Amino acid sequence: MNKLVSQREDFSAWYNNIVLRAGLADYAPVKGCMVIRPYGYGIWENIQSILDKMIKSVGVQNAYFPLFIPESFIHKEKEHLAGFSPELAVVTYGGGKELEEKLVVRPTSETIINAMFSKWIQSFRDLPLLINQWANIVRWEMRTRLFLRTTEFLWQEGHTAHSTHDEASEMTLTMLSIYRDFMQNSLSIPVICGKKTSSQRFAGALETYTLEAMMGDCKALQMGTSHDLGQNFSRAFDITYQTKENKLEYVWQTSWGVSTRLIGAVVMVHGDDDGLVLPPVIAPIQVVIIPIWRGDEKGKIMEAVISLKKRLRDTTGASGLPLRVYVDTREEFTPGFKFNDWEMKGVPLRIEIGPRDIENSTVTIARRDERTRTTVKNSQALDSVVKTLDEIQGNLYLRAKRFMEGNTYTVNDWNQFKQKTGFVLSHWCGSTECEANIQSETNMTIRCIPMDGEEENGSCILCGKPSNRRVVFAKAY
RNA sequence: CGGGGGGUAGCGCAGUUGGCAGCGCGCUUGGUUCGGGACCAAGAGGUCGCCGGUUCAAAUCCGGCUCCCCCGACCA
Numbered sequence: 001m002n003k004l005v006s007q008r009e010d011f012s013a014w015y016n017n018i019v020l021r022a023g024l025a026d027y028a029p030v031k032g033c034m035v036i037r038p039y040g041y042g043i044w045e046n047i048q049s050i051l052d053k054m055i056k057s058v059g060v061q062n063a064y065f066p067l068f069i070p071e072s073f074i075h076k077e078k079e080h081l082a083g084f085s086p087e088l089a090v091v092t093y094g095g096g097k098e099l100e101e102k103l104v105v106r107p108t109s110e111t112i113i114n115a116m117f118s119k120w121i122q123s124f125r126d127l128p129l130l131i132n133q134w135a136n137i138v139r140w141e142m143r144t145r146l147f148l149r150t151t152e153f154l155w156q157e158g159h160t161a162h163s164t165h166d167e168a169s170e171m172t173l174t175m176l177s178i179y180r181d182f183m184q185n186s187l188s189i190p191v192i193c194g195k196k197t198s199s200q201r202f203a204g205a206l207e208t209y210t211l212e213a214m215m216g217d218c219k220a221l222q223m224g225t226s227h228d229l230g231q232n233f234s235r236a237f238d239i240t241y242q243t244k245e246n247k248l249e250y251v252w253q254t255s256w257g258v259s260t261r262l263i264g265a266v267v268m269v270h271g272d273d274d275g276l277v278l279p280p281v282i283a284p285i286q287v288v289i290i291p292i293w294r295g296d297e298k299g300k301i302m303e304a305v306i307s308l309k310k311r312l313r314d315t316t317g318a319s320g321l322p323l324r325v326y327v328d329t330r331e332e333f334t335p336g337f338k339f340n341d342w343e344m345k346g347v348p349l350r351i352e353i354g355p356r357d358i359e360n361s362t363v364t365i366a367r368r369d370e371r372t373r374t375t376v377k378n379s380q381a382l383d384s385v386v387k388t389l390d391e392i393q394g395n396l397y398l399r400a401k402r403f404m405e406g407n408t409y410t411v412n413d414w415n416q417f418k419q420k421t422g423f424v425l426s427h428w429c430g431s432t433e434c435e436a437n438i439q440s441e442t443n444m445t446i447r448c449i450p451m452d453g454e455e456e457n458g459s460c461i462l463c464g465k466p467s468n469r470r471v472v473f474a475k476a477y
Numbered sequence: 478c479g480g481g482g483g484g485u486a487g488c489g490c491a492g493u494u495g496g497c498a499g500c501g502c503g504c505u506u507g508g509u510u511c512g513g514g515a516c517c518a519a520g521a522g523g524u525c526g527c528c529g530g531u532u533c534a535a536a537u538c539c540g541g542c543u544c545c546c547c548c549g550a551c552c553a
Contacts, residue, residue, distance in 0.1 A: 012547075012548090013547085016546090016547095027545080027546090031544080031545075083552095086551065086552090087551075087552070108553090137553090139552070139553080141551075141552065142478080142550080142551055142552085143547095143548090143549085143550090143551080143552090148553085149552070149553075153553075155553075221553095222552095222553065223553090224553080225553070257553075258553080259553050260553095261553055290512095292511065292512055293511070294510085294511065294512095295510095295511095331511090333511090333514090333515095334510080334511050334513085334514075334515055335511060335512060335513075336511085336512080336513035336514055336515080337511095337513085337514045337515085338513095338514090339512095339513050339514080340513070340514050341514080352512065354511090354512050355512085356512070357512090364512080443549095477553095
């Protein structure tokens with residue numbers, strides 16, 4: 001096995017290398033498509049199970065809607081159509097015959113879900129209607145990148161309908177904060193929440209909220225979005241309800257989603273030159289045990305290994321779930337090879353049990369995040385593992401936060417602005433024209449208008465017109 | 478769509494003035510090893526991306542096609 005290309009040398013080659021070598025994914029025979037391999041899919045399953053509970057905790061129910069959408073549905077909301085038509089895949093043949101109406105492979109499901117909502121919603125008693133689906137979607141992208149942008153990807157999309165705009169807005173923000181909680185606590189990735197500018201809003205939304213994170217190369221990645229759709233879709237799909245006063249009103253709606261892109265983010269935020277580094281909460285394997293023996297010691301050592309494995313599996317981690325433990329019994333590899341192999345795969349903790357450990361009733365525990373190794377008494381192994389996993393989870397977050405903050409700059413001068421790499425906090429007058437000019441000159445886009453930013457009088461970094469708030473600029477994926 | 482790189486064993490690559498298809502890793506079998514990427518021995522594995530041309534002879538020269546990757550414009 002060769003070393004990885006280093007992050008500093010070529011970040012994008014490093015990223016591809018890790019995704020392939022850690023066994024997260026592989027290129028599929030179809031251009032722009034990928035296969036998510038079991039190890040990568042295991043991460044997604046962990047993401048799903050945590051997020052699914054969080055989504056349900058606010059009363060949202062899961063359902064499943066069709067992959068195919070009648071083409072006419074996409075045409076009903078004109079902003080939506082304009083936004084998505086360049087990237088639609090369209091089915092024109094079925095069963096050997098040309099279809100009477102073409103079917104669009106869903107790029108997102110607003111239209112087909114709302115067609116159903118209009119059927120299901122009649123009275124204020126039917127509201128709020130809170131639906132989520134886990135699905136695959138297809139967007140015909142010009143350029144693709146494993147996990148970050150592929151033609152087909154997996155995601156979760158929530159769609160809700162409410163009787164008032166206030167309630168819908170609140171839902172939008174509730175989901176935003178659920179996402180933030182999940183990203184920070186489960187993925188150990190700090191995010192900046194804010195509104196998108198009008199030019200970057202979801203096609204058909206009144207307001208788009210986003211969560212932006214900084215990757216290891218200081219570029220920004222949009223981690224998820226939550227949209228306040230207002231009544232744009234309910235008018236297009238005629239979703240009305242009768243109020244208590246017997247009046248007919250259009251519903252107010254939201255939609256929100258995160259995708260398998262999050263896996264790419266985990267790679268780019270936590271990974272290093274030795275491979276992947278996974279936050280314990282989402283790691284498919286949290287602890288790998290590597291037995292080490294010479295000659296005839298195998299029996300004794302395996303006995304200790306199996307017993308430790310059992311004890312660990314009976315232990316619950318911070319998540320309240322049993323620890324995910326794997327014993328690497330492969331005999332064709334030396335321990336040294338296995339150390340490197342599991343480091344590539346980002347397993348948070350490695351436990352070595354060899355003759356020395358047996359002799360002293362100890363186990364050796366190595367942390368993936370800080371590359372440190374300690375020896376603890378076998379009797380304390382459980383406590384130590386649980387505690388250390390928890391520490392790793394927190395440490396990864398703090399490390400990422402420090403990195404983000406260290407590469408965030410408050411800039412008031414255009415010349416300085418042009419030289420910065422990272423997140424740049426500057427004033428912006430609010431015009432789409434300035435936004436576009438800044439992008440064409442610097443390649444930086446407005447990632448968001450941060451929500452927790454304070455009001456502050458200043459002048460637009462480009463045109464000098466007054467502004468009362470700083471926005472986040474960055475180069476983005 | 479523009480620019481760049483590439484397609485030769487599972488992976489990474491070499492292949493000179495055209496002349497038997499190679500190397501490293503991996504894989505298989507047997508043995509010795511095992512606390513940071515072990516070693517020895519014996520093996521298996523190829524339509525050199527595709528089509529055509531030049532030639533006694535093409536991975537190599539010429540023409541055409543195709544697919545993939547990377548960088549930019551579009552986007553979760």
